[in-house]
Amino acid sequence: MKLGFLVDLNLCMGCKGCEIACKVENEVPLGSWRLRVKYIDIGTFPETSRSFTPLRCNHCENAPCERICPVSALHYLENGIVNIDNERCIGCAGCMMACPYGAIYMDPETNTADKCTYCAHRIESGMMPACVVICPVQANIFGDIEDESSHISRYIMEHQGAVQVRKPEKHTNPKHFYVGGGTQTLDPLAQQRLEGYNLFNNITHLEHVGDPNHGVIDRFLKPFESHEELDNKSMMDFASEGAHEAEGGH
Amino acid sequence: MVEHTVSATQAIVTLDVALPGIIWGWMITLNMWAKSVGTGVVLVGAFLLWRHKKEELPGIRWTMPLISFVFLNIFLLFTLTDLHQPYRMINIFLHPHWTSAITVGAWMASLFTLLISIMAVIGFFEAHPNVRKNCKLANLAREKSALYDKIFPVAVVLAVPVTLYTAIIMAESAARELWQTPAELMQMMWAALMAGAAGLVFVSDKWSEGARRDLALVLAISTFFSFMMYMGEYFFSFKSAEAEATLAYVHAGGEYNTEFWAGMLIGFVAPFFIAIGTMKSDNKTLLRFAALLALIGLFMAKDVWLKIPQMLPLS
Ligand code: SF4
Ligand code: SF4
Numbered sequence: 001m002k003l004g005f006l007v008d009l010n011l012c013m014g015c016k017g018c019e020i021a022c023k024v025e026n027e028v029p030l031g032s033w034r035l036r037v038k039y040i041d042i043g044t045f046p047e048t049s050r051s052f053t054p055l056r057c058n059h060c061e062n063a064p065c066e067r068i069c070p071v072s073a074l075h076y077l078e079n080g081i082v083n084i085d086n087e088r089c090i091g092c093a094g095c096m097m098a099c100p101y102g103a104i105y106m107d108p109e110t111n112t113a114d115k116c117t118y119c120a121h122r123i124e125s126g127m128m129p130a131c132v133v134i135c136p137v138q139a140n141i142f143g144d145i146e147d148e149s150s151h152i153s154r155y156i157m158e159h160q161g162a163v164q165v166r167k168p169e170k171h172t173n174p175k176h177f178y179v180g181g182g183t184q185t186l187d188p189l190a191q192q193r194l195e196g197y198n199l200f201n202n203i204t205h206l207e208h209v210g211d212p213n214h215g216v217i218d219r220f221l222k223p224f225e226s227h228e229e230l231d232n233k234s235m236m237d238f239a240s241e242g243a244h245e246a247e248g249g250h
Numbered sequence: 251m252v253e254h255t256v257s258a259t260q261a262i263v264t265l266d267v268a269l270p271g272i273i274w275g276w277m278i279t280l281n282m283w284a285k286s287v288g289t290g291v292v293l294v295g296a297f298l299l300w301r302h303k304k305e306e307l308p309g310i311r312w313t314m315p316l317i318s319f320v321f322l323n324i325f326l327l328f329t330l331t332d333l334h335q336p337y338r339m340i341n342i343f344l345h346p347h348w349t350s351a352i353t354v355g356a357w358m359a360s361l362f363t364l365l366i367s368i369m370a371v372i373g374f375f376e377a378h379p380n381v382r383k384n385c386k387l388a389n390l391a392r393e394k395s396a397l398y399d400k401i402f403p404v405a406v407v408l409a410v411p412v413t414l415y416t417a418i419i420m421a422e423s424a425a426r427e428l429w430q431t432p433a434e435l436m437q438m439m440w441a442a443l444m445a446g447a448a449g450l451v452f453v454s455d456k457w458s459e460g461a462r463r464d465l466a467l468v469l470a471i472s473t474f475f476s477f478m479m480y481m482g483e484y485f486f487s488f489k490s491a492e493a494e495a496t497l498a499y500v501h502a503g504g505e506y507n508t509e510f511w512a513g514m515l516i517g518f519v520a521p522f523f524i525a526i527g528t529m530k531s532d533n534k535t536l537l538r539f540a541a542l543l544a545l546i547g548l549f550m551a552k553d554v555w556l557k558i559p560q561m562l563p564l565s
Binding site: 092103191207220 | 266267270271274333335337338345346347349353356419424426492495564565
């Protein structure tokens with residue numbers, strides 16, 4: 001059994017339901033995302049269109065994050081899920097440097113790495129991932145890609161030639177597919193991130209990696225403590241333009 | 251004319267989350283820099299001991315491992331401090347994952363530090379027979395002088411992978427295309443020789459002129475080749491879109507342009523010429539100045555090269 005995901009971008013309407021469902025299901029802290037829907041505007045006025053691309057961990061068959069993790073906190077499950085054990089994670093951020101898709105974040109509450117697990121805990125009890133259940137247009141298709149009769153396998157067969165993965169040149173063998181995507185939507189270097197064009201401005205770089213209220217000394221003095229000070233303000237403390245030179249996480 | 255006003259993919263991100271910014275910052279730069287000194291002094295020290303008689307290098311038997319010991323501890327301290335869960339470092343030893351260069355490196359660096367610590371203790375007490383005369387450990391160290399010579403070759407061999415493993419971590423950082431294994435391996439090696447020579451310059455006051463000339467030679471060669479590699483990467487670069495986009499941060503107008511060129515001039519160009527000069531006429535002060543510049547510039551260059559690939563959006 002090898003679990004896989006497919007998102008039909010022709011169906012996605014950018015409602016962000018999956019993003020919220022994921023946040024709630026996995027209690028993802030403020031300022032962190034396991035799944036996000038990116039809006040990309042294409043063309044010049046009046047010939048413009050907006051596309052929506054949900055982005056999550058690809059559960060790569062050949063995962064650089066698993067390879068670099070010094071303590072096997074990142075590990076494969078038998079069903080193909082790349083899972084993470086944050087009790088074991090030492091917070092070296094090697095995986096954040098290795099994942100070519102930026103899918104891993106440093107949880108500001110636990111100060112350990114975390115990521116989408118395809119809702120491994122739900123799968124275990126026979127449920128679908130939260131993002132799949134919530135999607136009003138069924139753009140998220142999830143299932144066993146080794147089973148030829150599964151919905152996802154049939155979908156892939158029906159859309160042959162239009163099924164893509166992100167950065168195939170990295171030889172990661174992603175198990176997350178897109179239908180209806182293109183370079184503009186799937187390649188971050190083909191998109192411009194212009195300040196002033198965003199619906200929300202000043203969204204460039206986070207100032208901190210991990211807990212912003214947990215300084216270097218705290219890592220030694222209060223290693224396992226989380227913070228009451230975590231609120232909207234402290235977590236959404238985005239760096240102003242150019243300020244990302246202030247080194248994140250340190 | 252439309253192709254001039256509309257780029258091929260006129261795609262603009264209009265709503266997205268913030269990027270994580272710099273994940274590995276100055277602590278990792280310091281880590282790599284200190285490791286270069288810690289391993290480099292052993293490599294360059296071995297080279298000098300091979301070329302010259304011990305008598306020409308008074309004090310090297312204890313100053314070399316001592317410098318190495320200090321810088322290895324800086325390296326280890328910042329490796330630990332950069333972890334978000336420093337106490338869990340123990341998991342690297344309890345649950346090692348051998349495909350990870352971080353694991354292999356941590357084990358090798360620990361062993362290397364142990365060997366260097368033993369050498370430093372033996373070397374120090376051997377060179378200072380009047381210090382702690384009644385201390386058991388000191389006397390034991392003095393008795394074990396022969397052990398030093400047994401450990402030394404092992405330490406020299408081990409210094410090579412210990413200095414190089416960070417290049418493999420960078421290679422395993424599959425998201426960052428600027429870091430290509432062959433280039434990074436060579437840069438780490440040159441950095442170790444450069445930092446090692448620079449480190450030893452500060453204790454070479456009483457050494458023979460020939461030994462100092464060798465230090466200057468190593469410094470000149472390593473700065474020259476390292477600089478050449480940076481220039482090759484900077485100007486002629488790669489055929490990868492991501493590496494090209496990364497280099498935009500150091501090219502003209504990029505945020506790291508000034509730091510990069512300052513690093514190149516301070517750390518490579520200036521020490522190269524000074525070192526060449528001091529090879530002709532022995533000048534301790536100038537050589538020390540070159541060594542200091544090389545260490546500062548090396549830090550800057552490493553810092554830039556570490557940070558720029560982290561600026562790109564990955565998804
Ligand atoms: S997408 Fe990133 S985090 Fe997910 S398995 Fe692949 S490398 Fe690991
Ligand atoms: S941060 Fe944690 S999960 Fe990521 S590589 Fe380091 S130990 Fe592994």
